[in-house]
Amino acid sequence: MQACADGTGGRHLPIEAYRLEVVSFRCGGFRMAVETRQVHRLLGSQELLSAAALTPIEALLGLPAAGEGVPPEGAAGERSRCQLQIGASEFGVEVTGPAELASIPAASIFGLPALVTAGCSLEGLQAIALDEAGPILIVDLLATLEARGIEPASSGSGPCRELPGASQPEP
Amino acid sequence: MSESAPLERILAVRQAQPGQVIDVDGPRIKLVVFTLDDLWCAFVGEKIREVLAETPVFFLPCCPALLEGVMNVRGTLESLIRLRPLLGLGEALAGKRSRILIGQTPALRSGIRVDRVEEVLDVPLATVHAPPAAVSDRMKAFLLGIVDFRGHPVHVLDLDRIFEDLLAGLR
Numbered sequence: 020m021q022a023c024a025d026g027t028g029g030r031h032l033p034i035e036a037y038r039l040e041v042v043s044f045r046c047g048g049f050r051m052a053v054e055t056r057q058v059h060r061l062l063g064s065q066e067l068l069s070a071a072a073l074t075p076i077e078a079l080l081g082l083p084a085a086g087e088g089v090p091p092e093g094a095a096g097e098r099s100r101c102q103l104q105i106g107a108s109e110f111g112v113e114v115t116g117p118a119e120l121a122s123i124p125a126a127s128i129f130g131l132p133a134l135v136t137a138g139c140s141l142e143g144l145q146a147i148a149l150d151e152a153g154p155i156l157i158v159d160l161l162a163t164l165e166a167r168g169i170e171p172a173s174s175g176s177g178p179c180r181e182l183p184g185a186s187q188p189e190p
Numbered sequence: 191m192s193e194s195a196p197l198e199r200i201l202a203v204r205q206a207q208p209g210q211v212i213d214v215d216g217p218r219i220k221l222v223v224f225t226l227d228d229l230w231c232a233f234v235g236e237k238i239r240e241v242l243a244e245t246p247v248f249f250l251p252c253c254p255a256l257l258e259g260v261m262n263v264r265g266t267l268e269s270l271i272r273l274r275p276l277l278g279l280g281e282a283l284a285g286k287r288s289r290i291l292i293g294q295t296p297a298l299r300s301g302i303r304v305d306r307v308e309e310v311l312d313v314p315l316a317t318v319h320a321p322p323a324a325v326s327d328r329m330k331a332f333l334l335g336i337v338d339f340r341g342h343p344v345h346v347l348d349l350d351r352i353f354e355d356l357l358a359g360l361r
Contacts, residue, residue: 049251082251129267133298134257138360141252149262154248 037125039148042101043155044114047082050155051114052121052148053101057161059109061118062100073100073113079163081142103160110164123148123155142166217315221337222291223344224304226274230342231304232311233293234334237349241307242290254360258303261290268292270301276352278328298353313337318346331355 041052042061077083099118103110128148131139135147141156143163148155195203220235247259247270258270270290274281290301318335325333325345332355334346 047251080252129262132260132267132269132300134269134271134300134356134360135250135253135260137357138257139250139253141250147250147260147267149248149267154250154260156250 034125039123039125039128039157041121041123041157042118043121044076044099044118046076046080046115050153051076051080052123052155052157053160054157055120057103057159058101060102061120062102062111073111074164074169076112076114079112079142079160079167079169080158081140101160103164110161110169112160112164123150123157128157218312219315219318221311221313221344221346223308223311223339224289224291225306225308226277226279226304229277229279230308230339230344231277232337232344232346233291233349234346235310237293237295239292239294239299242292242301245290245301256356261301263292263301268299268301270303271356272303273352274303276328276356277332278326293349293353295350295353297350298357300353309339311337311339321345 039052040055042055042058043050043052045051099114101112101114101118103112127150128146130146131144135144141158143158143160144156145159146157148157221232222235222238222241223230223232225231242263245261245263247261249259250257253259256271256275258272260267260269262268272281287306289304289307291304291307293300293302318337321330321333321335329345332347332352334348337344337346
């Protein structure tokens with residue numbers, strides 16, 4: 020049985036004892052997820068974030084645009100907005116919706132094979148989870164935003180869902 | 191044009207011109223023999239961990255064409271490469287007899303898609319001939335030698351070199 024460090028003094032529990040809390044969404048026909056600790060809020064479609072300040076997820080991750088090998092069902096569809104928070108700065112990202120909270124068993128999460136690490140140009144790809152429906156690509160959106168030097172969006176005050184365990188602003 | 195001759199004469203000629211003597215007590219080598227269309231190839235057996243039949247393979251976006259996808263092999267996520275384009279061969283659909291070899295070298299571990307696995311051979315090292323001059327440059331780069339098997343020249347490929355070149359090309 021595999022074991023996993025729990026981060027509280029080196030004690031190990033079986034990997035089955037862990038789960039990863041994520042916000043999941045579809046993008047370019049693929050299932051993707053980002054850790055909830057990176058997502059400050061999930062915004063409804065009426066949220067006041069300026070559309071101009073939003074970064075489409077496809078552009079952020081380097082996925083091809085619709086018509087360039089992206090399945091039509093992945094390119095279209097409802098859009099959701101995630102508001103990410105790094106320190107006191109907030110970033111807006113528009114994803115192919117719906118964005119939902121999900122919990123992935125740690126035993127189904129895998130590190131990337133060496134060839135994927137070397138050859139996959141999907142920005143921020145950290146790990147892959149496999150379930151009965153196929154792969155879920157777990158991406159690090161914050162690192163990708165930071166690496167691209169994307170400016171924070173101006174946050175609005177409309178209806179939102181604040182996520183439990185999301186990173187809090189630094190004092 | 192051949193000349194008819196009595197058996198005694200033929201045997202006398204045969205005795206005077208013995209064929210190549212193979213030292214069957216010398217070092218031997220295991221080969222996993224497979225085909226790609228009509229091309230017969232082999233990897234050295236110690237580089238092949240196992241042979242898989244039908245295994246679900248998951249496509250990943252933003253990966254080079256050589257990388258077919260990833261698969262779960264008893265709890266480990268493995269990459270899967272297509273050997274055909276690497277050797278300059280055309281694309282083929284994965285048929286029912288298609289197999290996946292799990293190759294491992296010090297540099298890399300990955301699945302390798304082949305059309306068919308024909309045999310696992312244990313042959314005297316002395317039967318491996320030097321590569322002929324008349325092979326393509328792309329094939330020559332990966333060719334260790336040639337073995338005759340069932341009337342076919344089997345191209346013994348250097349998996350270490352293949353994996354090293356793959357990684358170098360992707361980085």
